[in-house]
Amino acid sequence: MSPSGMGVPLVETAPRRRQASVRLLSEPQVSRLSLYRRQLQALPLDSPPTIHSHTLAALCGTSAAHVRRDLMTIGFAGSPVRGYDVEQLIGAIGRQLDAPEGQRAVLVGVGQLGRALLNYFTTRRPHLRLVAAFDIDPEKTGRVIHGCRVWPLAELGEVVREQGITVGVLTVPAEAAQEVADRMVEAGIAGFLNFAPVPLRLPARTFVEEMDITTSMERAAYFARALVGGGRRKDEQRAG
Amino acid sequence: MSPSGMGVPLVETAPRRRQASVRLLSEPQVSRLSLYRRQLQALPLDSPPTIHSHTLAALCGTSAAHVRRDLMTIGFAGSPVRGYDVEQLIGAIGRQLDAPEGQRAVLVGVGQLGRALLNYFTTRRPHLRLVAAFDIDPEKTGRVIHGCRVWPLAELGEVVREQGITVGVLTVPAEAAQEVADRMVEAGIAGFLNFAPVPLRLPARTFVEEMDITTSMERAAYFARALVGGGRRKDEQRAG
DNA sequence: ATTCAGTTGTGAACGGGATCACAGCGTTAC
DNA sequence: GTAACGCTGTGATCCCGTTCACAACTGAAT
Numbered sequence: 001m002s003p004s005g006m007g008v009p010l011v012e013t014a015p016r017r018r019q020a021s022v023r024l025l026s027e028p029q030v031s032r033l034s035l036y037r038r039q040l041q042a043l044p045l046d047s048p049p050t051i052h053s054h055t056l057a058a059l060c061g062t063s064a065a066h067v068r069r070d071l072m073t074i075g076f077a078g079s080p081v082r083g084y085d086v087e088q089l090i091g092a093i094g095r096q097l098d099a100p101e102g103q104r105a106v107l108v109g110v111g112q113l114g115r116a117l118l119n120y121f122t123t124r125r126p127h128l129r130l131v132a133a134f135d136i137d138p139e140k141t142g143r144v145i146h147g148c149r150v151w152p153l154a155e156l157g158e159v160v161r162e163q164g165i166t167v168g169v170l171t172v173p174a175e176a177a178q179e180v181a182d183r184m185v186e187a188g189i190a191g192f193l194n195f196a197p198v199p200l201r202l203p204a205r206t207f208v209e210e211m212d213i214t215t216s217m218e219r220a221a222y223f224a225r226a227l228v229g230g231g232r233r234k235d236e237q238r239a240g
Numbered sequence: 241m242s243p244s245g246m247g248v249p250l251v252e253t254a255p256r257r258r259q260a261s262v263r264l265l266s267e268p269q270v271s272r273l274s275l276y277r278r279q280l281q282a283l284p285l286d287s288p289p290t291i292h293s294h295t296l297a298a299l300c301g302t303s304a305a306h307v308r309r310d311l312m313t314i315g316f317a318g319s320p321v322r323g324y325d326v327e328q329l330i331g332a333i334g335r336q337l338d339a340p341e342g343q344r345a346v347l348v349g350v351g352q353l354g355r356a357l358l359n360y361f362t363t364r365r366p367h368l369r370l371v372a373a374f375d376i377d378p379e380k381t382g383r384v385i386h387g388c389r390v391w392p393l394a395e396l397g398e399v400v401r402e403q404g405i406t407v408g409v410l411t412v413p414a415e416a417a418q419e420v421a422d423r424m425v426e427a428g429i430a431g432f433l434n435f436a437p438v439p440l441r442l443p444a445r446t447f448v449e450e451m452d453i454t455t456s457m458e459r460a461a462y463f464a465r466a467l468v469g470g471g472r473r474k475d476e477q478r479a480g
Numbered sequence: 481a482t483t484c485a486g487t488t489g490t491g492a493a494c495g496g497g498a499t500c501a502c503a504g505c506g507t508t509a510c
Numbered sequence: 511g512t513a514a515c516g517c518t519g520t521g522a523t524c525c526c527g528t529t530c531a532c533a534a535c536t537g538a539a540t
Contacts, residue, residue, distance in 0.1 A: 027459065077488080216451060223270070
């Protein structure tokens with residue numbers, strides 16, 4: 001589906017996700033920390049001010065050892081009996097994950113999925129906000145969708161540069177994805193959420209989170225089959 | 241927030257993704273194979289009938305070694321000079337990933353995101369089809385959205401059981417996710433795509449693909465920052 | 481004061497996916 | 511016919527996230 005057709009160079013390709021030169025946190029760690037924080041923030045008001053690794057693990061579907069290891073990595077200590085201070089932990093995670101000055105994101109491709117995501121994000125946390133949307137269709141531009149103004153695609157570079165935006169959500173058709181992504185990189189976007197069903201080929205010092213729904217669906221289907229069908233063929237054994 | 245509030249049991253938790261007792265393919269392998277197939281099917285009509293590992297790797301953003309290893313795993317051989325036969329490879333991948341009789345999926349939660357996903361999938365491949373949607377809101381039920389009928393949530397069990405559906409997409413609010421998921425499991429669904437921002441706690445012999453958009457966004461933001469900001473602090477070195 | 485239950489912090493071991501490197505071989509060119 | 515190129519198939523290796531296991535410690539109970 002690449003626009004360049006079959007003219008794919010024969011050079012050996014690099015793995016699709018580049019890492020930071022100095023990587024404080026691993027990818028899964030960032031995911032888990034993000035989840036820890038969200039679960040902690042959603043705790044009822046009358047819950048105790050501290051929480052055990054057990055409990056947090058249960059809330060997040062991980063193991064206690066995992067939680068302890070992650071908190072150790074970010075240098076957050078707890079009390080052997082009381083556990084971890086919830087408020088302070090939320091702060092510590094924020095200090096790791098969030099830019100002190102906050103970060104802004106744009107969304108490109110205001111189709112149905114794009115609109116759904118705008119809805120998802122515009123009312124979200126202040127440290128990471130979707131501040132603009134873009135589309136090539138003149139019918140869609142100018143409007144404000146869920147509190148987010150839709151600009152013509154042509155102005156992407158200007159808006160992104162002016163506001164120092166670093167994160168981008170791609171919800172354009174597959175054919176347009178690579179080209180649009182290139183323009184976003186050029187404008188200064190370094191972190192991508194790619195919902196287009198095409199792997200992006202981007203320069204190093206760029207991070208792409210592939211949100212390939214079709215592939216995810218096929219994974220779910222495959223393992224659904226492997227789990228229920230496969231279990232009948234072979235002696236059942238607890239996962240572990 | 242888990243409906244059970246703080247009453248989380250103190251038992252040690254298991255890792256959140258259970259594996260098949262006999263696992264033919266690993267999770268990343270299934271993802272890649274799914275992608276290989278899609279890219280192969282999207283090849284222009286005038287492309288050669290065979291393809292090299294190099295080329296396929298470039299199309300999919302992986303390495304040639306990776307491609308060869310994956311195809312070796314599914315027992316598909318190529319010619320040392322011509323490469324892999326495209327048609328046959330597509331067939332071989334299908335034989336691994338697809339159920340011979342096809343698989344059906346349902347979607348629960350016909351909000352904006354749910355509708356966008358319905359749009360995405362109803363016109364898709366025959367081997368994995370979204371055949372029904374469910375919602376608790378009487379206003380939404382009865383209608384047909386993108387060729388997919390919306391049923392009352394109460395009839396979920398019946399429909400899923402009758403049609404032997406094994407895959408489910410969850411696009412309900414966080415508060416409802418766990419409860420709905422439990423009902424889906426009970427009805428026979430074993431593979432989940434969970435878009436609700438809550439980790440699901442499901443029995444073994446069940447597979448959950450967490451599609452946590454918020455977390456993914458925070459990941460993208462974190463690494464965007466680590467890549468462009470972190471590189472200035474430390475000596476730049478190629479990712480490797 | 482002292483004991484004890486239960487939790488944290490962390491070195492060490494484990495496991496598995498990614499990558500390397502090269503032998504083997506089919507195809508083409510001459 | 512023969513040589514040589516370049517791709518495939520795969521054992522071996524590497525690397526890193528996960529898990530284990532236990533010492534150290536804290537606070538409560540007595």
